[in-house]
Amino acid sequence: MRIFVPRDSVSVALGADKLAAAIASQAAERGVEVSIVRNGSRGLFWLEPLVEVETAQGRAGFGPMTQADVPALFGDLAAHPKAVGLVEEIPFLAKQQRLTFSRCGITDPLSLADYQAHDGFKGLENARGMEPAAICAAVKDSGLRGRGGAGFPTGIKWETVRNAKAEQKYIVCNADEGDSGTFADRLIIEADPFCLIEGMAIAGLAVGATRGYVYLRSEYPLAIQILREAIVIATQAGLLPNFAMEVREGAGAYVCGEETALLDSLEGKRGMVRAKPPIPALQGLFGQPTVINNVLSLAAVPYILAEGAAAYAACGMGRSRGTMPVQIAGNVKHGGLFEIAFGITLGELINDIGGGTASGRPVKAVQAGGPLGAYFAPSQFDTPYDYEAFAARDGLIGHGGLVVFDDTMDMAHMARFAMEFCAHESCGKCTPCRIGSTRGMETLDKIMAGEKVAQNTEILRDLCETMKFGSLCALGGFTPYPVVSALNLFPEDFGATPLPAAAE
Amino acid sequence: MTPLWDASRAAEIIAQYLPLEGPMLPILHALQEEFGYINDDSIRLVAQTLNVSRAEVYGVVSFYHDFRQAPHGRHVLKICRAEACQSMGSEANASKLLQSLGLDWGGTTPDGRLTVESVYCLGLCACAPSAMLDHDLHARLDEQGLKALAGEAV
Numbered sequence: 001m002r003i004f005v006p007r008d009s010v011s012v013a014l015g016a017d018k019l020a021a022a023i024a025s026q027a028a029e030r031g032v033e034v035s036i037v038r039n040g041s042r043g044l045f046w047l048e049p050l051v052e053v054e055t056a057q058g059r060a061g062f063g064p065m066t067q068a069d070v071p072a073l074f075g076d077l078a079a080h081p082k083a084v085g086l087v088e089e090i091p092f093l094a095k096q097q098r099l100t101f102s103r104c105g106i107t108d109p110l111s112l113a114d115y116q117a118h119d120g121f122k123g124l125e126n127a128r129g130m131e132p133a134a135i136c137a138a139v140k141d142s143g144l145r146g147r148g149g150a151g152f153p154t155g156i157k158w159e160t161v162r163n164a165k166a167e168q169k170y171i172v173c174n175a176d177e178g179d180s181g182t183f184a185d186r187l188i189i190e191a192d193p194f195c196l197i198e199g200m201a202i203a204g205l206a207v208g209a210t211r212g213y214v215y216l217r218s219e220y221p222l223a224i225q226i227l228r229e230a231i232v233i234a235t236q237a238g239l240l241p242n243f244a245m246e247v248r249e250g251a252g253a254y255v256c257g258e259e260t261a262l263l264d265s266l267e268g269k270r271g272m273v274r275a276k277p278p279i280p281a282l283q284g285l286f287g288q289p290t291v292i293n294n295v296l297s298l299a300a301v302p303y304i305l306a307e308g309a310a311a312y313a314a315c316g317m318g319r320s321r322g323t324m325p326v327q328i329a330g331n332v333k334h335g336g337l338f339e340i341a342f343g344i345t346l347g348e349l350i351n352d353i354g355g356g357t358a359s360g361r362p363v364k365a366v367q368a369g370g371p372l373g374a375y376f377a378p379s380q381f382d383t384p385y386d387y388e389a390f391a392a393r394d395g396l397i398g399h400g401g402l403v404v405f406d407d408t409m410d411m412a413h414m415a416r417f418a419m420e421f422c423a424h425e426s427c428g429k430c431t432p433c434r435i436g437s438t439r440g441m442e443t444l445d446k447i448m449a450g451e452k453v454a455q456n457t458e459i460l461r462d463l464c465e466t467m468k469f470g471s472l473c474a475l476g477g478f479t480p481y482p483v484v485s486a487l488n489l490f491p492e493d494f495g496a497t498p499l500p501a502a503a504e
Numbered sequence: 505m506t507p508l509w510d511a512s513r514a515a516e517i518i519a520q521y522l523p524l525e526g527p528m529l530p531i532l533h534a535l536q537e538e539f540g541y542i543n544d545d546s547i548r549l550v551a552q553t554l555n556v557s558r559a560e561v562y563g564v565v566s567f568y569h570d571f572r573q574a575p576h577g578r579h580v581l582k583i584c585r586a587e588a589c590q591s592m593g594s595e596a597n598a599s600k601l602l603q604s605l606g607l608d609w610g611g612t613t614p615d616g617r618l619t620v621e622s623v624y625c626l627g628l629c630a631c632a633p634s635a636m637l638d639h640d641l642h643a644r645l646d647e648q649g650l651k652a653l654a655g656e657a658v
Contacts, residue, residue, distance in 0.1 A: 010628050013641035045630035180586030183627040218533075218570055219626050221639055246524075249533055251568035254624060268528025268554075270567040286525065328630065330591035335630025358592070367587055371624075403588045403629065414587070421586075421624065427567075 001027075003073070004052040004059065006105065007038035008190040009222045010183075014064065016049040022067045023051070030074055040191020042105030043337030044092055052087055053077060061087040092353060097315060098339045099303045099323050100296065101184075104191035110229055112237055115194040121239065123305030127202045132162055135206035139301060141309035143321025148174055148257075148294030149369065149398040149474070151387045154301075157291060160281040161207040164289035169209035171200050172266065172285055172292040175216040175223075176250050176257040179370025181329040181401030185295035187337055188325075189216070189223040192299075193230035197245065199298035202305055203291050204243045212243060213285070214295075215262050217250040224249055254371075254425040258473045259292045261427055272427045273473045294399070296325060315341035320386045328354045330367075330403035340385075347381030350404060361406040365489065367414075369398025371421050372478035374485035375411065394485065396478070411490040415483045416444040422479040433476025436467040440483065453495045457487065506540035506575070513538065514546060518553050528554065528564055532571055541572040577612040577619035579657035582636045583650070585622045588629035597633060597647045601654055618657050 005011070005020040020036055027034040044050060050063035053073065062073065062082040072080045084090060087105075098104070107114035115121070127135050140155025161169060173196065177185040189196060200212045216224050224247055231245045248266055250256055256265045260274035263285050284290025300322065304312045313321045320342035326349055329335050333355035350356070350366055357363055365375040374395035376383065383389055390397050405414070422437035443460045447453055464480035471477040487494060507513070517534045521527040528550070535546050542565050551558040565571045583598045602620060605613060612619040628634040631643035637653055645653065 009626070009641055010631055010643060013626075013628055013634065013643035014631065048631065177627065178625055180625045181588045181629045182625075183629055186627040219623060219636075222641070248529065250570075251529060251533070252570035252623075253568050265529065266526050268526040268564070270563050330588040330629065330632065332630070371587060401629070403591055405591045409591065414590075417587070417590070425624075 001032060001034045002037060002054040003034050004037045004039045004054075006041040006049060007109070007222075008041040009186060009220065010045050011041055011049045012222065014049050015066070019049050019051065019065055019067060019070070022070045023073065026070050026074065032074060037108050039107060040104050040109045041187060042087065042093060043101065043187055043191075044087075044090065044334075045336040046334050047084060047090075050084075050087070058086045058088055061085065061090065092334055092336065092338065095353065096339050097323050097341050099312065099315070100195070100300045101188065101192070101325055101337065101339045102303075103195065104187060104337075107192065109191050109193055109226055110233060112194065112233055112239075115192070119306055120194055120302075121198055123302035124198045124201050124205075124239075126305050127205050132206050132208060133159075135202065135305070136162055138304060138309045139206070142300075142304040142312040143309075143316070143319070144297060144300055144304065144312065145320070145387065146294060147296035147300065147324070147399065148259075149396065151397070154293060154297050157281055157293070158203065158206050160279075161209070161289045161291045164282055166289050168211065168286075168288050169207055170285045170288055170290040171203045171207070171209045171212040171298075172263065172290055173200055173212065173214040173295055173298055174257065174259060174262055174292060175214050175220075175295045176254075176262060177217060177220075177295070177399065178254040178257045179372075179399050179401050181367065181403035182327050182370060182399045183329070184325040184327055184337055184400060186220050186223050188295060188299050189220075189227050193227045194234060195299050195302055196227070196295055197230060197234050197240070199301040200245060201240055201243050202301050203293070203298060207289070207291055209291065210242050210244065212245045213266055214245070214247045215250060215256070215266055216247055218252055253427075254421075255427045255473075255475055258475060261473070263290070263292065270427070272429050273475075275472060296399075317341075317343035317384065317386050318388055320388070324385065324397070324400050326385065327401045328404070329401060331357045331359055331406050332404040333358050342384075342386050344385050345381060346376060346383045346385060346402075347378070349385065349402060350381065354402075354404065357404060357406045359406045359408075361408065363404055364407040364409055365405045365411060365414075365486075367403045367405070367482060368401070369396040369481075370401050371418060372396075372474055372481055373398045373401070374481040375414070375489060376485070377489045394481070396481065411486040411493040412444065412448050412495075415486040415494075416441060416448065418479055418482040419444060422475060426475060430470070430472040430476060432467045432470035433472070433479075436463055436471075436476060437479060439463060440467070440479075444483075447494055450495050457494060457496065461487070507538065509539055509543055509545055511545065511549065514549055515553075518550060522553070528561075529568075532565060536571060541575050543573070577616050579617065579638055580619045580621060581654055581657065582621045582623040582626075584624070584626050584628075584632070584634045586625040586629075588625075589633040592632040593646075594633035597645070597650050600647060601650055604651070605654065618654060620654070
């Protein structure tokens with residue numbers, strides 16, 4: 001009997017380690033021979049810990065499992081109180097288009113044999129037979145855009161680094177996934193670390209870089225441990241000739257998710273944002289040409305090289321090609337990772353896939369794209385998931401996070417939190433961000449206290465303009481998004497008298 | 505038990521990371537892991553070894569939320585305060601806990617048992633609210649769950 005118990009952070013945080021031990025001891029007690037595989041999570045987090053049992057029909061799922069549910073695993077499986085049927089048939093999973101996350105939850109994350117049996121290293125093998133320019137061209141043709149949030153075409157970045165002349169070039173992976181409501185980087189690293197390693201090795205071949213760093217946040221201890229082990233395994237198996245990879249642990253600074261602050265941090269300095277130009281592609285880590293990409297961009301590359309740029313570009317809409325691992329979180333019934341081609345609407349994601357709120361109350365707002373992303377109200381749920389469509393509504397896709405709030409949430413409080421967070425995390429280099437965030441917080445305090453609401457609201461909007469256009473990076477530049485969107489959508493939460501409905 | 509400051513042990517740790525490119529952060533992490541916090545002696549030694557000014561090392565130590573310049577309690581409870589956890593009521597749970605412990609954010613109980621800190625996102629956002637006790641993660645923590653977790657650390 002083969003039983004799968006996930007080992008990713010969510011499952012472990014919900015007791016998966018104890019569950020695995022309980023299954024082993026229960027099996028021993030009954031004299032049943034079981035092999036327990038610690039797979040990665042499928043990303044169906046509301047069902048975690050999701051235990052899977054291999055049957056003739058496929059892998060049957062049971063979740064969310066507790067230790068009390070363990071004995072029943074050895075009886076009639078169909079009658080198990082936590083049975084959810086065949087995992088592959090769960091609509092949340094069946095509706096997805098998993099290109100990047102295709103192996104997540106299926107394989108043992110640290111089994112090289114498992115990885116190779118599921119098309120692993122096919123992309124790298126193909127890349128080895130290609131000219132560097134052809135690899136860059138394939139990534140360009142796939143339409144892949146930076147999945148960290150900026151959406152810059154990945155292939156063009158690579159091409160720039162490839163054309164730069166230097167003794168040493170670097171591949172840096174931004175795994176400083178600090179946005180609340182996002183966990184895709186964590187999931188791929190914990191569930192399929194070889195995929196990221198392969199993507200980085202391909203990037204190395206494409207631009208002529210022999211060193212790769214993964215800057216991984218310290219809040220993800222399990223991901224750090226798993227990726228370090230995976231790098232050792234891949235290196236010892238001889239899969240990374242001429243490419244030395246290393247994981248570097250962050251130190252709790254959100255701003256280090258900004259690429260130039262990250263580079264400074266890697267160099268051992270304070271994580272201060274650099275002015276651009278020069279761009280990192282020409283003068284990046286230690287002043288050398290550097291590809292700096294988000295985990296998801298690099299993890300998308302093996303598929304592109306294995307199946308071809310056209311296969312990837314065939315998904316999506318407009319200038320947003322391929323798939324996006326959307327992360328549905330917060331007050332939501334079915335929270336998890338949903339990888340899908342661009343173009344699905346926000347409403348489908350929240351209501352149909354996410355199943356509405358966990359509390360059962362109406363959805364009030366959804367914050368898309370992390371702490372620097374705009375709020376959307378249900379009236380905007382027809383917005384298609386697409387970089388340009390979100391931008392047209394003064395929002396951003398960012399790193400793909402969606403945080404759902406029910407009608408009990410006070411949006412003035414959330415706007416204040418956005419400013420407070422910016423003040424807490426500002427690197428301090430530019431004035432709009434450093435001073436503006438604190439002044440924004442104070443002004444919101446006045447508004448919330450009912451002090452000169454109209455005047456202070458105007459001051460706040462003006463301040464947001466300054467921050468948006470005057471900040472050096474996205475931290476100060478995008479903090480206005482949640483603030484202004486909350487102001488526009490929920491004026492009543494800011495003590496304003498609601499405007500009478502406009503005449504139709 | 506966290507060992508007391510020991511200059512030769514500290515030098516040994518620093519030496520271990522010197523071959524790295526940009527060794528500052530790995531060194532500081534390792535020193536803090538060993539001694540619990542980064543004291544002035546550590547800063548002096550790192551500055552000397554890396555041939556940078558003490559101000560530069562101090563600048564790095566004070567920039568990052570992870571690095572501490574004073575010891576904390578025997579256990580550290582980091583409670584997530586980011587948006588996804590807030591959407592599930594984390595702030596109310598946390599303030600009740602802090603009140604019952606008589607602490608503010610960052611405070612340590614008088615018996616030195618527990619320090620409560622804030623953290624912005626543990627990546628468990630689909631199973632909020634979440635927290636980390638020392639190195640262990642916990643999710644779907646309601647008010648009772650959080651209280652029990654804080655009580656567990658002795």
